[in-house]
Amino acid sequence: MLRLGVIGCGRVTTMFHLRAIRDVAEVEVAAVADVNEERTRTVAEECNTKGYTDYHELLGDPGIDAVVINTPPSLHEKMVLDALGSGKHVLCEKPLSETVEGCMKIKEAQLESGLAVLPAHNYVFTPCLTRLNDLVDSGTVGDVRKLSLVFENNLKTYRPQTDFRITTGNGVVEDVLPHILSVSAPVAGDAVDVKELRWWCDDYEVCDNMETTLVTDRGVDLECRLSWTKLVPRFGVEVHGYEGSLKAELMMKPYQVSLERRGRKKVYRDHLLSWYLDLVRFKHPSFRNQYIHFDRVVRGLEAPKITVDDEANILGVIEKISEMM
Secondary structure, three states, X not given: OEEEEXXXXXXXXXXXXXXXHHOOOOXXXXXXXXXXXXXXXXXXHHHOOEEEOOHHHHHOOOOOOEEEEOOOXXXXXXXXXXXXHOOOEEEEEOOOOOOHHHHHHHHHHHHHHOOOEEEEOHHHHOHHHHHHHHHHHOOOOOOEEEEEEEEEEEHHHHOOOOOHHHOOOOOHHHHHHHHHHHHHHHHHOOEEEEEEEEEEOOOOOOOOEEEEEEEEOOOOEEEEEEEOEEEEEEEEEXXXXXXXXXXXXXXXXXXXXXXXXXXXXXXXXOOHHHHHHHHHOOOXXXXXXXXXXXXXXXXXXXXOOOOHHHHHHHHHHHHHHHHHO
């Protein structure tokens, strides 16, 4: 049993992480921490476990094997380093650090400690994305020439408990682009350059909408659209190959992939009825799969699907776009 200490008791923890942990027999919440005493008490009671208002006390708890860091991004780097220094494995919400240099510090500390560090990019573990990747790898649509990716959400509906998203200059870029880059890399390679960029502000004083075309180290174009201001949330991925195309909707249809090839269409579907029940309970399968993977990484049974180097590459692209803005 992997005993977790959860640092940060905000909305992402209560809406998604705790629900996922309950569905994974191999992991359990052994302690929680948050600077807000009321949030700490509420979540600790919900999990029937210990609560701390100082995360250092949680790190000093000998009953904790690993920590889950769900705090604002500015705190991540120090918390990850402190956790590694305390002998704890780490699952940390993106980004691991706000800079590439910070990621390299984490990588050095990870190598010295021999502990697992998994950047939390949950959509990588979406069932339909796994199927989509398998279809691409098997040559179903031929060589990939372009990906079209759309991540749209409504920040007002989400109602985050902290305001870090609207206080940094790059806004939606830091919040949403990592999702896009984490799921596109296995299919198209790592983004290395920016070909086109257009951004604007609809509802916030920071960038809340963007359209950009990136190019990967495999020469594949990534046509990306990011938004905080759309009414209906979606995360669409389209793979355009020379012999066909694939479509998936990772957020709302995590078990379905559509294939179009040589004028014919085919839809792969799994778990439709059970997914509708999970949808209303905010139980996206990617979070559960992420925790199963984390447990197996800690036990040395799997290599991490997302590494510190992958995170550094994502941050490098964000830095490049931020400079252009």
